[in-house]
Amino acid sequence: xxxxxxxxxxxxxxxxxxxxxxxxxxxxxxxxxxxxxxxxxxxxxxxxxxxxxxxxxxxxxxxxxxxxxxxxxxxxxxxxxxxxxxxxxxxxxxxxxxxxxxxxxxxxxxxxxxxxxxxxxxxxxxxxxxxxxxxxxxxxxxxxxxxxxxxxxxxxxxxxxxxxxxxxxxxxxxxxxxxxxxxxxxxxxxxxxxxxxxxxxxxxxxxxxxxxxxxxxxxxxxxxxxxxxxxxxxxxxxxxxxxxxxxxxxxxxxxxxxxxxxxxxxxxxxxxxxxxxx
Amino acid sequence: xxxxxxxxxxxxxxxxxxxxxxxxxxxxxxxxxxxxxxxxxxxxxxxxxxxxxxxxxxxxxxxxxxxxxxxxxxxxxxxxxxxxxxxxxxxxxxxxxxxxxxxxxxxxxxxxxxxxxxxxxxxxxxxxxxxxxxxxxxxxxxxxxxxxxxxxxxxxxxxxxxxxxxxxxxxxxxxxxxxxxxxxxxxxxxxxxxxxxxxxxxxxxxxxxxxxxxxxxxxxxxxxxxxxxxxxxxxxxxxxxxxxxxxxxxxxxxxxxxxxxxxxxxx
Numbered sequence: 001x002x003x004x005x006x007x008x009x010x011x012x013x014x015x016x017x018x019x020x021x022x023x024x025x026x027x028x029x030x031x032x033x034x035x036x037x038x039x040x041x042x043x044x045x046x047x048x049x050x051x052x053x054x055x056x057x058x059x060x061x062x063x064x065x066x067x068x069x070x071x072x073x074x075x076x077x078x079x080x081x082x083x084x085x086x087x088x089x090x091x092x093x094x095x096x097x098x099x100x101x102x103x104x105x106x107x108x109x110x111x112x113x114x115x116x117x118x119x120x121x122x123x124x125x126x127x128x129x130x131x132x133x134x135x136x137x138x139x140x141x142x143x144x145x146x147x148x149x150x151x152x153x154x155x156x157x158x159x160x161x162x163x164x165x166x167x168x169x170x171x172x173x174x175x176x177x178x179x180x181x182x183x184x185x186x187x188x189x190x191x192x193x194x195x196x197x198x199x200x201x202x203x204x205x206x207x208x209x210x211x212x213x214x215x216x217x218x219x220x221x222x223x224x225x226x227x228x229x230x231x232x233x234x235x236x237x238x239x240x241x242x243x244x245x246x247x248x249x250x251x252x253x254x255x256x257x258x259x260x261x262x263x264x265x266x267x268x269x270x271x272x273x274x275x276x277x278x
Numbered sequence: 279x280x281x282x283x284x285x286x287x288x289x290x291x292x293x294x295x296x297x298x299x300x301x302x303x304x305x306x307x308x309x310x311x312x313x314x315x316x317x318x319x320x321x322x323x324x325x326x327x328x329x330x331x332x333x334x335x336x337x338x339x340x341x342x343x344x345x346x347x348x349x350x351x352x353x354x355x356x357x358x359x360x361x362x363x364x365x366x367x368x369x370x371x372x373x374x375x376x377x378x379x380x381x382x383x384x385x386x387x388x389x390x391x392x393x394x395x396x397x398x399x400x401x402x403x404x405x406x407x408x409x410x411x412x413x414x415x416x417x418x419x420x421x422x423x424x425x426x427x428x429x430x431x432x433x434x435x436x437x438x439x440x441x442x443x444x445x446x447x448x449x450x451x452x453x454x455x456x457x458x459x460x461x462x463x464x465x466x467x468x469x470x471x472x473x474x475x476x477x478x479x480x481x482x483x484x485x486x487x488x489x490x491x492x493x494x495x496x497x498x499x500x501x502x503x504x505x506x507x508x509x510x511x512x513x514x515x516x517x518x519x520x521x522x523x524x525x526x527x528x529x530x531x532x533x534x535x536x537x538x539x540x541x542x543x544x545x
Contacts, residue, residue, distance in 0.1 A: 160384075162380060162384035163386065165337055165378075165380060165384060166380065166384035166385075167386075168336075169335060169376075169377055169378040169380075169447075170374075170377065170397070170398035170402060170446075171370050171371075171373050171374035171398060171402040171403075171450070172370075172397075172401065172402060173367075173370060174366065181386055184388050
């Protein structure tokens with residue numbers, strides 16, 4: 001117990017120290033924080049951050065599901081393509097990707113749909129397609145899809161082979177088996193790490209400020225570039241990130257509870273010895 | 279006990295072979311099953327009996343030979359004189375005429391007992407939800423689990439889960455019902471209730487093929503017994519002769535050893 005008393009004392013002292021630092025250090029400029037916390041431009045940035053998170057998570061999960069099924073395909077070219085894709089986008093830092101997509105026009109001045117080496121049906125100048133918004137969505141979605149593919153793959157593999165047998169023996173179609181039998185059971189393995197991925201993505205969206213995309217971080221940066229109140233503006237961003245992450249964590253718990261229903265592992269009984277085996 | 283409605287067999291298997299890599303799991307196996315027959319498949323572990331029913335039920339791809347259900351070739355079709363694998367959809371329609379009860383029950387854990395039973399009849403057989411539920415409740419009454427309709431599988435004992443699995447398999451009114459070691463994963467005290475359910479089912483004239491280690495069940499309930507070893511059928515005879523007058527040395531050894539094991543456990 002003396003260790004616990006020592007630990008508690010230390011904790012109290014550290015907490016008091018931090019609080020004193022936060023309250024008495026005037027450079028935090030709390031009145032400025034209060035002033036800008038609900039400023040329209042900050043809220044617009046926050047909405048953009050949330051929108052990016054939702055869109056990229058959606059696209060990333062969709063593509064991730066395709067990649068996961070591809071990695072589990074019994075047709076090796078699909079498997080190889082998906083493994084290479086996932087390996088590549090997991091390996092490239094998202095910041096590098098964002099800058100790369102933003103500068104796509106340098107490599108590919110025109111994007112067109114048509115027959116290769118033949119006529120072109122539609123075409124656009126890359127510069128008109130690649131805005132900070134599209135570059136951000138492409139970069140973050142691809143990055144996200146690679147991570148989601150691994151999570152979903154692990155989830156699909158966690159479902160007992162007997163479930164596939166049963167679904168097959170009942171004459172379920174492949175799609176019905178996947179969507180109603182395998183995926184709901186995979187969900188309880190997929191949900192917890194996906195929740196962490198959403199949170200990582202939300203924070204990851206702050207990277208898009210480097211390509212001048214108007215997210216939350218970019219919004220506060222725009223303000224402090226004008227007013228030089230760097231610290232209080234960063235505090236504004238921190239407060240909003242913490243609020244959203246906390247809400248997401250609470251939501252994650254509820255979703256986990258929902259998919260956990262009916263999903264206690266069937267205890268495998270010891271095989272009987274009577275009349276069995278030699 | 280056994281009534282022949284037609285003379286054509288429900289199931290016909292000709293020269294069925296199956297390999298897993300180097301291992302020959304099934305070696306040119308042929309057999310027929312008539313309407314209303316209950317066929318027990320016996321043999322040591324690794325003799326190929328589970329693989330046999332899994333191949334017939336189209337859960338495993340066969341390497342050679344053919345399986346006919348009511349005279350229709352399963353899994354393949356003749357196209358310009360050559361055999362070609364059936365499309366997924368056609369194959370699915372064929373396998374819907376059979377069903378299987380598994381060793382590990384394989385109930386869908388995220389669905390209630392009721393949905394486990396109704397799903398295939400609604401989705402694959404086009405019954406209305408009301409009709410499917412009525413059928414499910416009738417079947418649950420027959421396996422004495424009416425009060426468990428809205429429970430999830432994890433709330434049931436192993437024996438109860440297996441009885442639900444039987445109800446699920448019967449709900450689709452299969453032409454042939456396969457059992458793959460249905461009591462092997464159960465605690466000894468739960469085996470009886472499952473065997474009783476299967477016995478009741480047999481007495482309704484359902485065509486069944488049962489892979490089992492339960493010699494008593496095979497002797498009492500089945501019309502015919504098949505003994506397998508190393509992927510081949512060694513004996514295939516009416517149950518009474520099978521037990522009273524085994525022809526092969528292998529079967530005699532198997533029966534003697536199984537009886538001794540049973541006595542050891544009972545002692």
